[in-house]
Amino acid sequence: MESTLNNFTIQVGTVNGSGSQSANLILLRSIFNMGVPCNGKNLFPSNIAGLPTWFTIRVDERGYACRSRDVDICVAMNENTIDADVAELRPGSVLVYNEALAYKPRREDLVVYACPFTTLAGKVTTDPKLKKLVTNMVYVGVLQELLGLDPVAVEQAVQRQFARKAKAVALNLGALREGAAYAREKLRKKDPFRLETRNLTAGKILIEGNAAAAMGALFGGCTLCAWYPITPSSSLPEAFIEFARKHRHDKDGKAKYAVIQAEDEIASLGMVLGGGWAGARAMTSTSGPGISLMSEFAGLGYYTETPGVVFDIQRAGPSTGLPTRTAQGDILKVAYLSHGDTQHIVLLPASVEECFDFGMAAFDLADRFQTPVFVLSDLDLGLNVWMSDPFKYPEKPLDRGKVLSEEDLNRVGKFERYRDVDGDGVPYRTLPGNPHPLAGWFARGSGHNEAAQYTEKPGDYKRMLDRLAKKFETASQQVPAPILQNGGDTRVGLLAYGTSHWAVVESRDQLSASGIQTDYLRLRALPLNGAVERFLAEHERVYVVEQNQTGQMLSILRIHYPAHTSKLASVLHYDGMPIDAACITEQIVAAEKECAD
Amino acid sequence: MESTLNNFTIQVGTVNGSGSQSANLILLRSIFNMGVPCNGKNLFPSNIAGLPTWFTIRVDERGYACRSRDVDICVAMNENTIDADVAELRPGSVLVYNEALAYKPRREDLVVYACPFTTLAGKVTTDPKLKKLVTNMVYVGVLQELLGLDPVAVEQAVQRQFARKAKAVALNLGALREGAAYAREKLRKKDPFRLETRNLTAGKILIEGNAAAAMGALFGGCTLCAWYPITPSSSLPEAFIEFARKHRHDKDGKAKYAVIQAEDEIASLGMVLGGGWAGARAMTSTSGPGISLMSEFAGLGYYTETPGVVFDIQRAGPSTGLPTRTAQGDILKVAYLSHGDTQHIVLLPASVEECFDFGMAAFDLADRFQTPVFVLSDLDLGLNVWMSDPFKYPEKPLDRGKVLSEEDLNRVGKFERYRDVDGDGVPYRTLPGNPHPLAGWFARGSGHNEAAQYTEKPGDYKRMLDRLAKKFETASQQVPAPILQNGGDTRVGLLAYGTSHWAVVESRDQLSASGIQTDYLRLRALPLNGAVERFLAEHERVYVVEQNQTGQMLSILRIHYPAHTSKLASVLHYDGMPIDAACITEQIVAAEKECAD
Amino acid sequence: MTLTLTETTKANVNRIGLAKNDYKGSRSTLCAGCGHDAITGHIISAFYELGIEPHRVAKFSGIGCSSKTPTYFLSRSHGFNSVHGRMPALATGALAVNHKLIGIGVSGDGDSASIGLNHMCQIFRRNVKMLYIVENNGVYGLTKGQFSATADVGSKQKGGSLNDYEPIDTCALAIELGCGYVARSFSGDGKQLVPLLKGALSHDGLSFIDIISPCVTFNNHEGSTKSYDFVKDNDIRLQELGFVSHYEPITVDYEEGTTKRVELPDGSYLILRKLDRDYDPFSKKLALSTLADARLSNQLLTGLLYLEKNRPSLDTRLNLPDRPLVELGEDDLRPPRAVLEQLMESYK
Amino acid sequence: MTLTLTETTKANVNRIGLAKNDYKGSRSTLCAGCGHDAITGHIISAFYELGIEPHRVAKFSGIGCSSKTPTYFLSRSHGFNSVHGRMPALATGALAVNHKLIGIGVSGDGDSASIGLNHMCQIFRRNVKMLYIVENNGVYGLTKGQFSATADVGSKQKGGSLNDYEPIDTCALAIELGCGYVARSFSGDGKQLVPLLKGALSHDGLSFIDIISPCVTFNNHEGSTKSYDFVKDNDIRLQELGFVSHYEPITVDYEEGTTKRVELPDGSYLILRKLDRDYDPFSKKLALSTLADARLSNQLLTGLLYLEKNRPSLDTRLNLPDRPLVELGEDDLRPPRAVLEQLMESYK
Numbered sequence A, B: 001m002e003s004t005l006n007n008f009t010i011q012v013g014t015v016n017g018s019g020s021q022s023a024n025l026i027l028l029r030s031i032f033n034m035g036v037p038c039n040g041k042n043l044f045p046s047n048i049a050g051l052p053t054w055f056t057i058r059v060d061e062r063g064y065a066c067r068s069r070d071v072d073i074c075v076a077m078n079e080n081t082i083d084a085d086v087a088e089l090r091p092g093s094v095l096v097y098n099e100a101l102a103y104k105p106r107r108e109d110l111v112v113y114a115c116p117f118t119t120l121a122g123k124v125t126t127d128p129k130l131k132k133l134v135t136n137m138v139y140v141g142v143l144q145e146l147l148g149l150d151p152v153a154v155e156q157a158v159q160r161q162f163a164r165k166a167k168a169v170a171l172n173l174g175a176l177r178e179g180a181a182y183a184r185e186k187l188r189k190k191d192p193f194r195l196e197t198r199n200l201t202a203g204k205i206l207i208e209g210n211a212a213a214a215m216g217a218l219f220g221g222c223t224l225c226a227w228y229p230i231t232p233s234s235s236l237p238e239a240f241i242e243f244a245r246k247h248r249h250d251k252d253g254k255a256k257y258a259v260i261q262a263e264d265e266i267a268s269l270g271m272v273l274g275g276g277w278a279g280a281r282a283m284t285s286t287s288g289p290g291i292s293l294m295s296e297f298a299g300l301g302y303y304t305e306t307p308g309v310v311f312d313i314q315r316a317g318p319s320t321g322l323p324t325r326t327a328q329g330d331i332l333k334v335a336y337l338s339h340g341d342t343q344h345i346v347l348l349p350a351s352v353e354e355c356f357d358f359g360m361a362a363f364d365l366a367d368r369f370q371t372p373v374f375v376l377s378d379l380d381l382g383l384n385v386w387m388s389d390p391f392k393y394p395e396k397p398l399d400r401g402k403v404l405s406e407e408d409l410n411r412v413g414k415f416e417r418y419r420d421v422d423g424d425g426v427p428y429r430t431l432p433g434n435p436h437p438l439a440g441w442f443a444r445g446s447g448h449n450e451a452a453q454y455t456e457k458p459g460d461y462k463r464m465l466d467r468l469a470k471k472f473e474t475a476s477q478q479v480p481a482p483i484l485q486n487g488g489d490t491r492v493g494l495l496a497y498g499t500s501h502w503a504v505v506e507s508r509d510q511l512s513a514s515g516i517q518t519d520y521l522r523l524r525a526l527p528l529n530g531a532v533e534r535f536l537a538e539h540e541r542v543y544v545v546e547q548n549q550t551g552q553m554l555s556i557l558r559i560h561y562p563a564h565t566s567k568l569a570s571v572l573h574y575d576g577m578p579i580d581a582a583c584i585t586e587q588i589v590a591a592e593k594e595c596a597d
Numbered sequence C, D: 001m002t003l004t005l006t007e008t009t010k011a012n013v014n015r016i017g018l019a020k021n022d023y024k025g026s027r028s029t030l031c032a033g034c035g036h037d038a039i040t041g042h043i044i045s046a047f048y049e050l051g052i053e054p055h056r057v058a059k060f061s062g063i064g065c066s067s068k069t070p071t072y073f074l075s076r077s078h079g080f081n082s083v084h085g086r087m088p089a090l091a092t093g094a095l096a097v098n099h100k101l102i103g104i105g106v107s108g109d110g111d112s113a114s115i116g117l118n119h120m121c122q123i124f125r126r127n128v129k130m131l132y133i134v135e136n137n138g139v140y141g142l143t144k145g146q147f148s149a150t151a152d153v154g155s156k157q158k159g160g161s162l163n164d165y166e167p168i169d170t171c172a173l174a175i176e177l178g179c180g181y182v183a184r185s186f187s188g189d190g191k192q193l194v195p196l197l198k199g200a201l202s203h204d205g206l207s208f209i210d211i212i213s214p215c216v217t218f219n220n221h222e223g224s225t226k227s228y229d230f231v232k233d234n235d236i237r238l239q240e241l242g243f244v245s246h247y248e249p250i251t252v253d254y255e256e257g258t259t260k261r262v263e264l265p266d267g268s269y270l271i272l273r274k275l276d277r278d279y280d281p282f283s284k285k286l287a288l289s290t291l292a293d294a295r296l297s298n299q300l301l302t303g304l305l306y307l308e309k310n311r312p313s314l315d316t317r318l319n320l321p322d323r324p325l326v327e328l329g330e331d332d333l334r335p336p337r338a339v340l341e342q343l344m345e346s347y348k
C-alpha cells in the first residue's frame, strides 16, 4: 500500500458564495508552509452563489500535481451533495462532516468524524453573516489537529490571507482554534493520513496560471490589453490590470499601458490588431465562444501579417458547454482559425511557469513573425493554484522583429512591405508615424503584392501564399521546442501537451511499475517541427494524450506526419474534469495488452 | 493535333459595367442553341465598373467543362489589358480586336482580325450610352461570321436575352448584323476554328449554380431565408427571392416564405437556428468571412441539435482575399466549425444539378439529424453558367425527421428531448406551440442531460457527447455517397470533390492518353463513410485534387484513414482561377514518373 | 426559491383553469435577493393573470444571470437559451416562421447593450412582435461584476474603480429606432411592472421594457446607480399604471382628466393615472427629451415612456399569411412538378 | 480619376511645403460619378489646406466601395483596410497605443449602420480622438445595391422593391451616445464639407460626419432618397460654414448676431453663419429634436449638428502619458528584475 504520510487528497464540499474559498486557500497554504508539496483545484458551478462547489487539495511529497481520481479525506459542508460525495469515497477514506447538516452516516467502511461546525463557529461570533463565513475556518482547525498541521504554518497562512484586516485574522484564528480544540478533545484519530514537515517547498511559489500569464504579459512588454469578460479567462486581464497599476505608471502617475474592456470579442481582437499594426504589443484573453467570434479577425491578422497575442483559457464543450470545467478542445480549431487557408502559431504552456514564459515569448514571436500568436491555456491551469519554482527574469531583451525605422529606411533606401528580403518568408514592416517618404503602406485583407498594392493576379496571389507558408516553416524552428523525457525504451512513446502533462508524469511512473517503460515528448507549440517527427520515427507505438473528445492534436499529427500515423493512438479524457493519471494508465495498459495479445 | 471543330475556347476581354455581359451570354447561348456543348466563365474584378473583366466560353463537343488553360480566340475590347491578353496567346491563336483601341499588333504568329467595332456600333445608334452598350454586340456579329454561328441560333439568343424589350432586340440585332456584314466583306478567314450544328444540347439547360441551389431550396421546402450580402453568395438568396415571389404566394397574395436581410452573418445564422428550432426549414447563404462569423452559432446549432442549412459559396483567400475568385478553401474549417469538439454535415456539390439536389437534400438531412448542414459550393460553380440535364423532380417526400406531434406524445406517453430512443444517436424533438403537457423543453448551449435539463455532471456531459458522435456515425451512412468511376487499373486512384471534378474528368482522359489509367472517387459529403476507406484500401497511390493551398480534404482523409495515409498525395491549385485539367495531369504525370524512377 | 410574487394567488386558478404553479419553472439558482428573481415572479404573475396558455409561449434568452431566468418560469413552454448577445436574431427567426407564438425574450444589460447592441437595435427596426426585457443591473453578473455599457459615468465598481464611459440608454435607443412600446421599470415594483408586462403582451409589435434589477452580489453597494438604495432614492414614476384585460369588465374607476385609458390591439386597456407631471407617452420627441433631462439630473424615470400603436410588425411587413409558416404542409412547401418543368423550360 | 476637387490649387504648396499631389492616393477604381470620389477630393483638400504632415495620419476603413477610398488619398500615410464593420475596433486599438496619430476612418452605411453598428456606437462612447466618416448612400454598393440600415422607409431599390424598415440615423445615435462633434453633409457640397472636415480634425475627441454620397450605379434613380436629385431638392443647410486655422489670421469678416465663431481645442475656429433658422449646435436636445422633425418631414438637414468640446477623449480617460505607448522603450516595457523578485516573494 502507498504511504499515507504527506500523500493524500482532501476534498471540501461547500456552497459557492459561502466564503469557503479563503478557508480552502488557508488550508492549502498551511500545508505548503510546512514544506510539503501540494496544489489546489477548485471545482465550481457556472453560478454566483448557492450551488455546490468543491475544493480539492492534493498533498504529494513526490510532487505529483495532477488531479487524483480518489478522495482520501472528504470534508462535507453541503447538505445537497453530502450523499453523493460520500458515495464516491473508497473504503478506508475519511469523512469529516458538519453535524448541523441533515445527514446520517450510513457507511461503515469509512472513518467518520462528525463535528458541530456551526455551533463552534457560534462561539466566536454571533453575527449570522460572519458566523457563516467562519464556519469554514472551523474545519481547517479540525484538520489541523487530525492531520498534524503545524499551527505556526497555519497561523502564517491566516495572517497572509487576511493581510490587511487584523480583526478578520483574529476572528478566523478564533474559529480555527475552536475547531482544533474540539478535535483534540472530542475526536479520536482513526485514520492513517498524516502530515510531517519537510523542506520541499522552500523558495517555491503558489500561483494560478492566469496570474502567471498576466505577469508574462507585463514583463513581455504588453501595453494594450483589450478584452471581454468570460469564464475562465477574465482573471487573466484582471490580473494584468492589477500588475500594470502597480508597476507600469510613470512618475507623473500616468499609465504606461491601456486596458479597454471591449464590447465583444470581435472588437477585442480588432483592437489588438490595431495596436499591433501601430507598433505596440497588444493582447486579449478569452475562451471558446470568444475564439469562435474572433475567427474573422484572426484571418485578417494572418493575411495582413499583424502581430497580436490571444490567450485562450480553454473550457469544456461545444457551444457554451461547461463554462467552469476544463478541456483542451480548441487546439484543432485555433491552429487553423478563420476561413480559407489560414494557420497560426500556437503556444501550449503546461505549467504556471510556462504561462509566464510563454506569456512573454508570445509577444516576441508575434513581433518576429508578424502574426497573431495564440497561447492555449485551460481552466485547470488558469484558475487553479499550482506550486512552482519562482519565475526567472528573462535573459534576452525583447525581440521586436523586423521593423524599419526612419534611419533604417535612409540606409536601405527601399521598402516593400511584403517582400521576402531575407529568404525566410518574413518581410519587413514600418510603423505608422514613420516620417520617411518611403514608409507609408496600406494594409488590407484583400489580395496584395509585395508592394502591398491591391492585386487580383493569380501569380501575385499565389506567391504571397507561398511566402506565408515559408514564414511558418521558419517559425516552426523558433517556437518553443518539444521536451523529451527518455524512459529508456523505444517501444512506447507518449505525446502530450498543456495540463495533460501532469497526469502523464504520474502515469509514466504507474506504467513503469506495471512494466511498461515509456519515452515522453511534450509538445509546446505549433507549427510542429522536426523533433516531433524524429520521436515518431523512433517509437513503435505513440499514445497521444489529450483532454478532448476527438483527438484534436492526434488529428494535427496525422495531417503533418503521414508516414507515422499508423502508430498513433489516442488517450482521451473529456468529461470536464482535469485528466488524472489512472485514466491514462488504464487506457495504455489495456492497449498494450492488446498489442501483446 | 486536336480537332478545332466545335472544340476551342473564346475569351472576351472587356471593361466591367460596360454591358458586355449580355453580349457574352448571347454568344454562349447561340452556340448552345446550335446543339454544341459549351459553358461560360466570368472572370471579374472586385469592383463595380471600370476595371477589366473577361468572359471565357469553352466550346467542347466532348463535353469537357472545366476551365481550359489556353485561349484560342481572344476578343480584345479593353485597352488596359490587350497587351497582357495577347501576350498569353499560343501561336496560331486568333486575336479579334477593336481598332478603336490604341493598340498595334506586334505578334506575327497570331491570326489577327482588326475590326472597327466602335464605328460599326455608330451605324446603329448615335446615343453615346447605347453605342457603348451595343459595341459589344458587334463582336458577336463578327464571330458569327468567323466561326460559322447559325444566324437563327443567334437571333433566338438575342430575342431571349432582351425578352421584354422589342427595341433592344432590334438595336442589338442591328449591331450584330453590322459586325457580321463587316466580317463577311472585310475579313478573310485564316484560322481553323469552326462551329458546326450538333444535337448534343437538346433538352439541356444552361444555368448558374446559385440559381440551381436556390431552386433546390424552393423545392426543398425552405420557408425562411435569412442572409447578408456577400460576393459570390448574394445571387443565391436573390434567386430564392425571385423564385419564391413567383411560386410561393397563396391565393390571397400572401407570402408562404419569409426573407430577412440580417444585420450580419451572425444574425443570419441565428435567425436560421431560431426558424429551425421553431420547426421551419431555414437557410442562409454566405462566403468565407461570413462562415468565420457564424462559428459561434454553428456550435450552438450542433450542440442544441437544431436544424438549419448554410450555403457557403467559397471564394479565394484567407481574410477578404480575392472576393471574385474561386477556391475550395473552407472545407477543413467548415467540417469542424466552432470551438470545442464540434463537427458538421457538409455536402459537396460538383454540378449545377447537384446544387439543386443537395439544395433539397440539405433540408432533409438537417431535419433528420437535427443539426446545421453546410453546402459547400464555390464561385466557379455558383456564378458561372453550366450546361446540365434538366433537374429531376424529387421522387421522395420531404423527410421532416423525428418530430413528435401532440398525438404522438399522447401515444408514446413520454418524451425526453435528448434521449437516444432508437439507438442511432438521433433523439426526438417537439416544436414550440405543441399543446401536449409533456412537449415543452428548454434548449441550451450549456451542458444538458437527456431531459434537456442543465447539468455539469461529468457523466451526463460525456454521455451527450458520445451520443452526438453516434449520431454523426449514423449520418455518415445517409449523406450522399461518393461516386466511383472505374478506370480498370487499381494502381492510381484520384479523389476529388466539388468543381475540381470537371478538371479531373478531362485530366483522366489526358492521363489515360499518356498511359496512366486511373480510378476516380468523387466525394460528395462529410462525414466520410466506408466507401472511401475501401477506395483507399484498393489503390496503391491516391491523388487528392483540390483547390486550396494546404490540402484541406487530404488533411481530413489523413485524420480519418490513418491506415492509408501514406498513399495519399495532394494535387493542388490555389491561385484563384478555376482548376484546369492540365494542372492535374502535369502534377500526376510528374509524380508517377518519380514513382517509376 | 427566492421569487417575490406581486400578489398571492387569491383564486386558485385563472380563466383558463391553470394554477399559478403551472406558470412556474425550475428552482432559481441565482443569488438570494437578486432582482432578476423578482422579475421572474412578476412575469409569472402577468402570464398567469392574463390566462395565457403556456404552450403558446416561446422564451428566448442570451447568456448571463438574467438570461438564465427563462428556465425559472413557464416550464411548460418551449425555450431557447442561446449565445451571448444574439437572442434577438434567434427570436426573429423563430417568430418569423411562427408568428402565432407569444414571444418573450429576457436579456441582460451586458447581453443587450454590450455584445448584443447591434441585434437589439435591429430588432427594434424590424418590430418583431414579442416582449423584450432587459434585466438591467449595470454589470455583468455572471462573470463577476465588470461594468456593462449601461453603467453610468462615475458609477462605482465593487472593487472601487469608476466607470469612465457614457451609458447606453436602451429605452432612448428603442424610441429612436422606432420601437412602439417602450417602458422602464424596477424589479421591486410589481405594481408598476405587472401592468407594463401585460400591456406589452397585448401590443402588436416589439415591446421593450428595461427593468432596473439590482445585482446584490456585485452592484448593490454605495456609489452604484443600480442598487436598491439608489433606485429607492431616485425613482420617479411617470404615471400610475393599471391594466384591464380584454376579457374583463372595466372595473377600475377613473377620473376624467387625471386618468387615461389606452386601448391596445387585442382589446385590452392600459390605464394611466397622472402623477406629479403630465406625461404624454405618445410623443416621441417628448419621450426622448424627458429621458435626456432625467439622465442629466440623475433621475430614474419609470413607467410607460412611449407608445405608438400602428407600426406594422415584422409578420405584416413580410406579408405572411395568417397560418404560420411552420404549419405549411408538403403541398405548400414543395411546388408541384409542373413548376419545376416550367422553370426548366425557362433555362433551356 | 474621377475626383471632384473643391478648389484648384492656387498656391502650389501649402504651409509645410507640400503640393496637393502629395495628398493624393492611387487612382480610384470606383464608378465614374460616385459620391465617394468627391468626398475623397474634399478630404485631400482639407488635409492639404490644413498642412498636415501625411506621415502623422493613420487611415482606417472597413469593407465596401466607401472603405476602399483610403487608398485614394494620402498615399504617404499608413492605412488599414480591415474587415466589414469592424473599423472602429481597429482604430481604437491603434489610436490607444499611438494617440499622436491623426486618425481618419472611412466607412459606409452598410459597414457602420448594419454589420458594424455596435462598434460604431461603442466608439462614440469611448470618444476616441479621430475623424469618423460614413459615406452614406443607403445601399451596399460593393455587393450591388441591397438596402442598408440607413435606407429610408419606402425608398425604392433599383429593382423596384421598397424598403420596409426604419432607417438608422447615425447622427442621432452619435449625439445620443455622447459624441462631441456631429455633422451631416453632402458629397457634392465641398463648401460645407471641407470646413466641417477641418473642424473635425481640430476637435479633441471623436468627430463624426455622415456624408450623403450618392451611388450612381445602384441608388441614384427616382424613388431613392439618397440620389443626387433627392439631395438637391431636400437639402436644408443648418448654417453656412467657414474654418480658420490656428495658424492663419482671421480674415473672414463676420457680422455680429448672424455669425458665430467657435474656438476649437487646437486654436482654430469654426465660423457659423446663420441661415434661415437660428440653430444652436450646442444643445443636445435641440439637435435630437431637430433631427427627429427633419426625418418626419423628409428633409435632409446638413451642417454642424452638435458640438460639445469638453468631453474627455479616450487617451485622457486611459490616463495616458503624452508620449505614445508605441514609443516606450524596453526600459518602460519590461519592469526591472527587482519587480519580478518582489512579485515572486508575494506568491511564496
Ligand SMILES: Cc1ncc(C[n+]2csc(CCOP(=O)(O)OP(=O)(O)O)c2C)c(N)n1
Residues within 6 Å of the ligand: A228, A229, A230, A231, A265, A289, A290, A293, C063, C064, C065, C066, C067, C083, C084, C107, C108, C109, C110, C111, C112, C135, C137, C139, C140, C141, C142, C143, C148, C215
Ligand atoms: C461570446 C461570449 N463572451 C463572453 C461570455 C461570458 N459571459 C457570460 S454572461 C456575461 C455577461 C452577462 O451580463 P448581463 O447580460 O448584464 O447579465 P447579468 O449576469 O448581469 O444578468 C458574459 C460576458 C459568453 N458567455 N459568451
Ligand SMILES: Cc1ncc(C[n+]2csc(CCOP(=O)(O)OP(=O)(O)O)c2C)c(N)n1
Residues within 6 Å of the ligand: B228, B229, B230, B231, B265, B289, B290, B293, D063, D064, D065, D066, D067, D083, D084, D107, D108, D109, D110, D111, D112, D135, D137, D139, D140, D141, D142, D143, D148, D215
Ligand atoms: C463579413 C462580411 N460580410 C459581407 C461582406 C460583403 N460586403 C462587402 S462590402 C458590403 C457592403 C458595403 O456597403 P457600404 O458599407 O454601405 O459601402 P458602399 O459600398 O455602399 O460604399 C458587403 C456586405 C464582407 N466583405 N464581409
Ligand code: SF4
Residues within 6 Å of the ligand: A048, A049, C029, C030, C031, C033, C034, C035, C036, C065, C066, C137, C141, C142, C214, C215, C216, C217, C218
Ligand atoms: S451575481 Fe448578481 S445578477 Fe447574478 S444572480 Fe447574483 S445577484 Fe443576480
Ligand code: SF4
Residues within 6 Å of the ligand: B048, B049, D029, D030, D031, D033, D034, D035, D036, D065, D066, D137, D141, D142, D214, D215, D216, D217, D218
Ligand atoms: S457601386 Fe455605387 S458606391 Fe460603389 S463605386 Fe459604384 S457608384 Fe460608388
Ligand SMILES: [Mg+2]
Residues within 6 Å of the ligand: C064, C108, C109, C110, C135, C136, C137, C138, C139, C140, C141, C148
Ligand atoms: Mg447585467
Ligand SMILES: [Mg+2]
Residues within 6 Å of the ligand: D064, D108, D109, D110, D135, D136, D137, D138, D139, D140, D141, D148
Ligand atoms: Mg453604402
